[in-house]
Amino acid sequence: MSFAVRAVGLVKRFPGLEHPALDHLSLDVRVGEMLAITGPSGSGKSTALYAMAGLISLDGGTVAVLGDTPRGRAGWAALRAARIGLVFQEDWLLPTLTARQNVEMPMIGVEPSGPRRDARAHAALEEVGMGAMGDRMPAGLSGGERQRVAIARALANHPALILADEPTGELDTGNSNKVMALLTALNRQGTTVVIVTHDPQVAGACGRTVRVVDGKLEEGP
Amino acid sequence: MTLTGIAARNLVHRPWRSGLTLMGVVLAIAAYVALVGLVRGIETTLLENFSSRNADVILTEAGAADILSSVVPVEVAREVAAVEGVAMADPELGRMTTIGEGTTSFVNGWAIDAYGWEALTLTEGRFPVPDDGAEQAAVGGVALGHRLAERIAVAPGDVITIFSAPFIVTGLYTTDSVLTRNGAVMLLGDMQAQTYRDGQATSIVARLDDGLDSAARDRVIDRLGTTFPNLTVDATEEMVAQYVNVRIARILSWVVSTVAILSAALAVLNTMAMAVNERRGEIAIMGAVGWPRGRIIRCLMLEGAWLTGAGSALGIVAGVAVAWGVARAPTVEGFVEPVIGPSLIAGGVALGLGIGLIGAFVPAARAATQDPAAILRGK
Structure with a gap:
């Protein structure tokens, strides 16, 4: 069995907090899986996701992603650029760039050809149903549209793993369903998807759910 | 889309702030170019005053300010001319004085056989000779530089007032x-x-033998x-430099220039620090999508x-304009032409x-080391 993520004994302490955000948390995510991580607020579920993306430094434990154990910021940055797509609760689109240029952003340094970047960005926007809105500025898009552009940005470099932190947290039900449909479709195409969520409906759409409480893992049904 | 394009869009997105910072840089570079250009112009003007007539060495009173x-x-000129290696030496009396209606100019007094006359090309009339002006109740004759003559609108045969x-x-x-x-x-x-300086000169200007290394x-x-231990002896260029x-x-x-440049650096630093602070989320997402730290800083x-x-480009243009504007001002004209060459522009x-x-590195480096996770989670 091959793993998209193998997290072993993760420990993360934040200054000023009595209890660790991650307390020897271990978690495996299989390639092709769609996994939901749930848990109460402050339980450490988002911290676990950011650890899988190499966006926080750990106080203990190891994370292997797609067979790679990057070292340092540069190693993680290279891995994220090449193989990991990230989606956040907020879209974090750059307000000075069009939708297509936002999608192009992760390709800078990965795809040297400008026209190819443009074509791939357009294809990614088509994939999320936003092909016709590539020239719009983020300010001219609705919340759901912006989140779909953010997903297109995560798809820009054809990642093998998508890590999503509350991707539907700020969306209404209609847009939430659209986003989940997109992520589910990507998973069906073979992309491993890990979603941190509070929403039981979102968790229900995933093949497996794990629950994090006090920085430790509780396997769900 | 390129990094340069992204940077340009960010600046255009905040036109007032970018514009005001730009003005600070323009002023700093303009001040540098104009001031240094004018000072170099003063040096060159002084140097040309001697070099145009091949004066190699200037002898002045030791200790004179x-x-x-x-x-x-x-x-003393005759004794200087007798020294081995000196081809000729002439006394020279120089004064800054007012000619005509408030035009300040540099007036030289030369002996009739001074070698300096050779460097002047007559465009009208002749050089002065003894007893000039006796017929017109003048105290003597004077030859004017053509530019001065244009400025005070006089021609050969006119009588002008110098030294009252x-x-x-x-x-x-x-x-x-x-x-x-x-x-x-x-x-x-x-x-x-x-000028009540009978028998006196302000300097002895000497030309050395040809072909000396x-x-x-x-x-x-x-x-x-x-x-001549009581005189200061300087090569022309050394005298001007000192x-x-x-x-x-x-x-x-x-x-x-330094104050202006430091102010501009602080303005850029402030602008960039504010921009970075406002765009922590944007910078964090750059890191999250896999941009290495160096690219974010870049x-x-x-x-x-x-x-x-x-x-810089606008400042150089403005500096050249200001320098020439100053040089053309009535009170300055004739004393300096700015020297703004490739080295000054570079x-x-x-x-x-x-x-x-x-101005940009410090905030950029700080931004690139921020914790993207905390920012992206809104904490």
């Missing part, structure tokens, strides 16, 4: 020297009489120094480079880029 306050007996005395204009000349073109030359005796020139200067007014002007120009520094690149560009590097 500047050449115009120096007093040297005229007869009437002089007849005998001719107009042109020359390579800005100062001399905008000045006047009269006979040494006439000038001594009008640098070492031989130095030996002649040493010899002159030994022979001229106290030039040194003061040089120091002032550097002080003002992108932010490109904003500083855009600001300072455009600011210096302006380098300073501009320096401002950008200093």
Whole structure:
């Protein structure tokens, strides 16, 4: 069995907090899986996701992603650029760039050809149903549209793993369903998807759910 | 889309802030170019005043604050000319004075056989001779630089007032020297009489033998120094470089330029620090999508480079305009033409880029080391 993520004994302490955000948390995510991580607020579920993306430094434990154990910021940055797509609760689109240029952003340094970047960005926007809105500025898009552009940005470099932190947290039900449909479709195409969520409906759409409480893992049904 | 394009869009997105910062850079570079250009112009003008007539060595009173306050007996010129290695030497009396309606100019008094006349090309009339102006109740004759004649609108045959005395204009000349073109030359005796300096000159200007190499020139200067211990003996270029007014002007120009440049660097630093603070989320997402730290810093520094690149270009244009505007002002015209060559422009560009590097690097480097997870989670 091959793993998209193998997290072993993760420990993360934040200054000023009595209890660790991650307390020897271990978690495996299989390639092709769609996994939901749930848990109460402050339980450490988002911290676990950011650890899988190499966006926080750990106080203990190891994370292997797609067979790679990057070292340092540069190693993680290279891995994220090449193989990991990230989606956040907020879209974090750059307000000075069009939708297509936002999608192009992760390709800078990965795809040297400008026209190819443009074509791939357009294809990614088509994939999320936003092909016709590539020239719009983020300010001219609705919340759901912006989140779909953010997903297109995560798809820009054809990642093998998508890590999503509350991707539907700020969306209404209609847009939430659209986003989940997109992520589910990507998973069906073979992309491993890990979603941190509070929403039981979102968790229900995933093949497996794990629950994090006090920085430790509780396997769900 | 490129990093440069992203940086440019970010600047255009905040036009007021970018514009005001740009103005700060423009002012700094303009101040540098104008001030340094003018000071170099002053040095060049002074140097040309001597070099245009091939004066190699200047002898002045030891300890005199500047050449115009120096007093040297005229007869010393003959002794200087007799020193081995000296081809010719002439006494020279120089004064800054008002000619006509408030036009300040440099007036030289030369002996009738001084070699300096050879460097002047007559365009009208003739050079002064003894007893000029006797028929018109003038105290003597004077030749004017053609530019001065244009400025005060006089022609040969006119009588003008110099040192509160009437002089007849005998001719107009042109020359390579800005100062001399905008000045006047009269006979040494006439000038001594009008300035109460009978038998005195302000300097002895000597031309050395042709074909002397640098070492031989130095030996002649040493010899002159030994022979005339009460005089300061300088090569022309050395005398100009050490001229106290030039040194003061040089120091002032550097002080003002440095203050302006530091202010501009702080303006860029402030702009970039504010921009970085406002865009922590954008910077965090750059890291999250896999941009390495160096690329994030580069992108932010490109904003500083855009600001300072455009600011340098506009500042150089503005500096050239200001320098020439100052040089053309009635009170200054004739004393200086700014010297703004490739080295000064390169210096302006380098300073501009320096401002950008200093001002943008610190906030950019800090931004790139922020914890993206905390920012992206809104904590």
